[in-house]
Amino acid sequence: MEPESRRAKRSGSGNAAAMKDKRKKRKKRIKKFFISLLVLLILAGAGVLAYARLRQEYTVTYQEYTASTGTISNSLSFSGTLQLINSAAYTASSSATVRSVSVKAGQDVKAGEELVRLSNGQTLQAEFDGRVNQLYAVEGEKVSSGAELVQVVDFEHMKVSIRVDEYDISDVHVGDACRVTTTATENVFDSSISDINYVSSSTGSVAYYTATAYVDVSSGVYPGMQATVTVPQEEAENVVVLREDALSFSADNRAFVYTQDSAGQMVETYVTTGVSNGNYVEIKQGLHSGDLVYVEVKAAADNSVASLLSSLFTQQRVNGTGVTRNNGTNRNSTNNTGTGTTRQNAPGGTQPNWNGGGR
Numbered sequence: 001m002e003p004e005s006r007r008a009k010r011s012g013s014g015n016a017a018a019m020k021d022k023r024k025k026r027k028k029r030i031k032k033f034f035i036s037l038l039v040l041l042i043l044a045g046a047g048v049l050a051y052a053r054l055r056q057e058y059t060v061t062y063q064e065y066t067a068s069t070g071t072i073s074n075s076l077s078f079s080g081t082l083q084l085i086n087s088a089a090y091t092a093s094s095s096a097t098v099r100s101v102s103v104k105a106g107q108d109v110k111a112g113e114e115l116v117r118l119s120n121g122q123t124l125q126a127e128f129d130g131r132v133n134q135l136y137a138v139e140g141e142k143v144s145s146g147a148e149l150v151q152v153v154d155f156e157h158m159k160v161s162i163r164v165d166e167y168d169i170s171d172v173h174v175g176d177a178c179r180v181t182t183t184a185t186e187n188v189f190d191s192s193i194s195d196i197n198y199v200s201s202s203t204g205s206v207a208y209y210t211a212t213a214y215v216d217v218s219s220g221v222y223p224g225m226q227a228t229v230t231v232p233q234e235e236a237e238n239v240v241v242l243r244e245d246a247l248s249f250s251a252d253n254r255a256f257v258y259t260q261d262s263a264g265q266m267v268e269t270y271v272t273t274g275v276s277n278g279n280y281v282e283i284k285q286g287l288h289s290g291d292l293v294y295v296e297v298k299a300a301a302d303n304s305v306a307s308l309l310s311s312l313f314t315q316q317r318v319n320g321t322g323v324t325r326n327n328g329t330n331r332n333s334t335n336n337t338g339t340g341t342t343r344q345n346a347p348g349g350t351q352p353n354w355n356g357g358g359r
Contacts, residue, residue: 059298060296060297060298061296061297062258062266062294062295062296062297063245063294063295063297064292064293064294065242065243065245065246065292065293065294065295066290066291066292066293067240067241067242067283067287067288067289067290067291067292067293068240068241068242068289068290069238069239069240069241069289070238070239070241070280071235071236071237071238071239072235072236072239072241072275072276072277072280072281072282073232073233073234073235073236073275073277074232074233074234074275074276074277074278075230075231075232075233075277076168076171076172076230076231076233077228077229077230077231078162078163078164078211078228078229078230078231079162079226079227079228079229080160080161080162080163080226080227080228080229081160081161081224081225081226081227082158082159082160082182082215082217082221082222082223082224082225082226082227083158083159083160083161083223083224084153084154084155084158084223085154085157085158085159085214086127086128086130086153086154086157087133087151087152087153087154088126088127088128088151088152088153089134089148089150089151090115090116090124090148090149090150090151090152091146091147091148091149092118092120092122092143092144092145092146092147092149093120093122093145094120094122094145095120095142095143095144095145096118096119096120096122096142096143097118097119097140097141097142097143098116098117098118098119098137098138098139098140098141098142098143098149099117099118099119099139100116100117100139101115101116101135101137101138101139102114102115102116102117103115103116103132103135103150104132104135105132105133105134105135106131106132107131107132108129108130108131108132109126109129109130109131109132109152110126110129111126111127111128111129112125112126113125113126115132115149115150115152116137116149116150118143124149124150126152127152128152128154129154129156130152130153130154130155131152131153131154131155132150132151132152133151133152133153134148134150134151135149135150135151136148136149136150137149137150155217155219155221155222155223156216156217157214157215157216157217158214158215158217158221158223159194159212159213159214159215160180160212160213160215160227160229161210161211161212162210162211162212162213162229163208163209163210164196164208164209164210164211165206165207165208165209166200166206166207166208166209167206169196169198169209171231171233172193172196172211172231173193173196174193174194174195174196175192175193176192176193176231177190177191177192177231177232178190178191178192178193178213178229178230178231178232179191179229179230179232180213180215180227180228180229180230181227181228181230182221182225182226182227183225183226183227183228184225184226185220185221185225187217187218187220187221189215189216189217189218191213191214191215191229192213193211193212193213193231194212194213194214195211195212196209196210196211196212197209197210197211213229234275235275236274236275236282239274239275239282239283239284240282240283240284240287240288240289241280241281241282241283242257242280242281242283242287242293243279243280243281244276244278244279244280244281245295246293246294246295247271247273247281248268248295250268250270254270255270255271255272255273256268256269256270256271257269257271257286257287257293257294258293258294258295258296259291259292259293259294260292260294266294266296269286269287269293270286271283271284271285271286271287272284272285272286
């Protein structure tokens with residue numbers, strides 16, 4: 001057996017090694033903890049800096065607009081198809097021989113004018129003013145009962161039916177003036193709403209109603225052509241108008257524009273608006289024709305990942321306080337439909353004292 005003193009000596013050596021190993025492991029854990037903490041602090045700082053840069057780095061410019069005098073209107077527009085009102089196909093009442101043909105294809109005829117005479121005594125006459133669209137009868141030929149001999153169509157008087165949904169039907173009434181514009185030929189015809197069928201034919205989630213307008217068309221316009229029916233709503237003549245893009249709104253939804261005071265600073269000027277057509281708006285109070293207004297435009301700086309990482313190790317900072325002027329003046333004019341035209345101008349002159357910080 002091993003002596004007791006020897007066993008005790010070996011046991012003491014083992015305990016010392018175990019304690020030493022524990023101290024090493026503890027040091028490693030402490031070192032790992034501080035390294036992890038340092039990494040977390042660096043990442044947190046980078047995140048804060050990145051967030052600040054994303055929020056603060058921009059360049060402020062102002063887009064300039066000019067209020068002007070014009071006429072503005074808004075309207076409802078619907079799509080439809082031109083349809084015939086009067087069209088008639090004339091047929092033989094019984095088997096017979098064509099005795100005479102009094103018309104030619106494409107010929108205009110008057111109501112009551114003779115078209116074709118048959119051997120059975122039948123005489124075909126036009127029922128309305130129109131044009132011979134198709135002619136099948138040939139003098140001397142035999143025809144069977146029910147055979148179509150001639151077709152007469154009125155190409156001058158047509159109608160267009162439009163579908164009006166449940167949201168607009170309260171703004172469309174019988175007797176309302178409207179304009180019918182053919183898509184292909186761009187002809188414009190004045191008309192009015194002649195009939196509204198208030199029984200919905202729709203089976204979907206939105207109800208649609210059929211309104212009809214009758215229109216006298218010119219040559220070159222034919223049934224089946226697509227057309228737009230425009231029903232005017234509001235109109236304001238010789239008023240101050242402004243691009244809607246120039247408007248801003250406060251927290252309580254009040255409209256205002258930015259104007260420049262005598263010191264060259266941007267100030268909020270509240271305005272009262274009127275008729276709007278989606279592009280331009282009537283300014284009832286707050287501006288006069290010729291007044292300049294401004295819209296703040298913020299252009300973002302380079303916020304790429306590379307730029308963000310680079311900023312961690314540099315002292316350079318973009319504060320976004322630099323302000324440049326955009327001299328492109330939007331001057332507008334409106335016609336009686338309220339559709340404006342925009343021209344870009346670059347006037348000269350000295351540069352005013354801009355408020356560098358923006359709002």
